[in-house]
């Protein structure tokens with residue numbers, strides 16, 4: 494059967510993951526989801542009612558493609574706390590970071606050469622592949638360099654000062670642009686971080702951010718700060734894509750941010766994620782000694798590698814039989830590799846199920862290696 498635009502075929506891994514998501518009792522380390530216990534439901538309900546009843550023309554009417562002025566000011570203020578001075582007029586509110594990456598990729602042209610790290614965010618790889626981009630390495634010349642300098646996905650690491658310097662030098666030398674995906678910046682366990690690349694090279698950088706990881710993904714609100722000389726064409730692309738990000742989400746979010754709860758929520762989240770990671774690391778060390786893990790500095794996941802030549806889909810199949818799931822490593826790899834790697838997301842797993850989940854995974858791996 495031919496591929497149809499209406500019924501995209503799922504590959505074997507996707508099918509397994511979808512089936513797994515519906516199994517009762519399954520412990521899922523998949524997905525990169527924030528902990529739902531952290532969603533500020535009471536504050537958001539109040540913000541929703543306030544947005545609709547007090548500002549109905551912002552919340553329910555069409556808005557400008559660049560987004561609600563008040564929200565852009567709030568985003569500029571959040572960035573100022575991280576020592577990035579950006580005028581709110583330069584910020585485009587997007588439907589999530591995903592759309593921001595997609596718009597940046599389409600602004601640089603058709604069939605671009607896009608440089609990515611050895612492991613990268615699968616959602617971005619999908620965008621680049623469907624734009625028929627050629628994926629190359631960060632050391633190569635490219636039209637676009639896609640990186641996550643503050644906290645990477647899946648590794649949860651930050652980019653060293655030397656790597657940042659070489660990246661900027663290379664992009665300048667080949668007249669390329671950089672997409673700086675800062676989606677996980679707000680999840681650093683130490684609450685700190687180096688200034689983003691945007692601060693050193695605003696003329697080269699598309700800066701991407703989101704409220705999905707620090708507040709909730711359901712609002713679908715992110716942002717894009719394009720290089721000044723591409724501001725007009727970027728906004729045109731945004732408008733052509735979906736006219737604007739949801740007015741209701743933007744108004745609700747602006748109201749929520751006004752309550753002042755957000756900084757406290759971020760502190761609670763950091764403490765909670767740090768605790769979960771600690772439990773996961775201890776369990777992995779005990780149950781999966783044959784795997785290598787480097788503790789992340791932020792983010793929602795732990796990246797595990799090995800020298801075992803095991804197909805990650807096969808391990809996922811066995812793991813699901815044992816009642817646990819994870820994200821197979823091949824999804825993150827720009828080029829296929831033979832050795833087993835996978836990502837365990839600790840963020841949304843109930844704390845008291847972490848050890849059981851890892852023990853189930855260890856049983857599944859044992860079945861393949863004995």
Ligand SMILES: Cc1ncc(COP(=O)(O)O)c(C=O)c1O
Nearest residue numbers: 589590591614646676703705715
């Ligand atoms: C690195 C990275 N960038 C972007 C996104 C997309 O985020 P959003 O929900 O804002 O579209 C994700 C989501 O998992 C991500 O992990």
